[in-house]
């Protein structure tokens with residue numbers, strides 16, 4: 050009877066160790082090594098690529114990360130105290146977030162003129178030309194308002210400011226504004242308008258004395274409504290942009306505290 054090399058499992062046959070097979074094994078090994086190297090190279094590129102080549106999302110988070118300049122020390126604290134010092138009899142001391150912004154600059158200057166103590170806080174982000182914000186900073190500096198460069202998500206910095214100054218009020222204007230920019234950089238809206246708002250509210254809640262907070266929402270919360278003029282009783286559940294949605298979320302968040 051002819052011996053047939055039948056495998057125990059149908060379909061499985063023993064491979065013969067011919068020189069041809071050895072050659073194939075070598076070539077497979079070479080291929081495996083090559084693709085492993087390619088794979089490792091890709092991993093290396095992913096983790097060590099330069100920031101300039103990173104995605105807009107990552108680079109923005111880097112730019113917007115808590116990049117508070119070094120702060121602290123007697124000279125810095127003195128600057129903070131001098132700026133926040135109340136100059137009129139019934140004056141208040143106000144922390145103005147977003148002080149280098151369009152509204153924040155005017156509010157800070159007006160409060161200062163009235164004799165209130167004013168300290169600014171702004172991260173000077175690049176949503177629009179930061180040189181404009183720097184010019185406003187210089188303008189406020191001349192009126193005696195110091196803007197601390199920092200992010201509202203930097204809770205340690207916020208706590209430090211409250212340790213130095215017993216603010217009676219917080220004018221919270223720091224935000225990611227604009228409707229179209231959400232297409233380019235959605236995370237910036239969450240970072241400033243939601244996470245940042247929560248940081249500010251939490252710090253204020255724990256401060257002693259507790260400051261009164263004024264916060265700016267936006268008419269964009271009325272979204273797709275066609276009725277004008279707007280009324281606070283109008284629907285606000287049809288936002289037409291991420292900006293509007295984060296401002297609406299801010300209104301709800303403020304209610305929880």
Ligand SMILES: NC(=O)c1ccc[n+]([C@@H]2O[C@H](COP(=O)([O-])OP(=O)(O)OC[C@H]3O[C@@H](n4cnc5c(N)ncnc54)[C@H](O)[C@@H]3O)[C@@H](O)[C@H]2O)c1
Nearest residue numbers: 147149150151152171172173174200201223224241265267
């Ligand atoms: N300008 C308007 O017509 C208008 C209308 C409705 C509501 N608002 C609201 O008023 C406020 C001020 O608006 P604006 O026009 O002055 O905007 P703006 O962009 O000129 O000013 C905002 C400032 O906040 C700063 N900022 C943003 N994120 C920050 C962060 N995470 N930490 C620290 N600083 C940060 C920015 O650098 C900027 O200087 C915003 O809350 C905006 O939503 C403005």
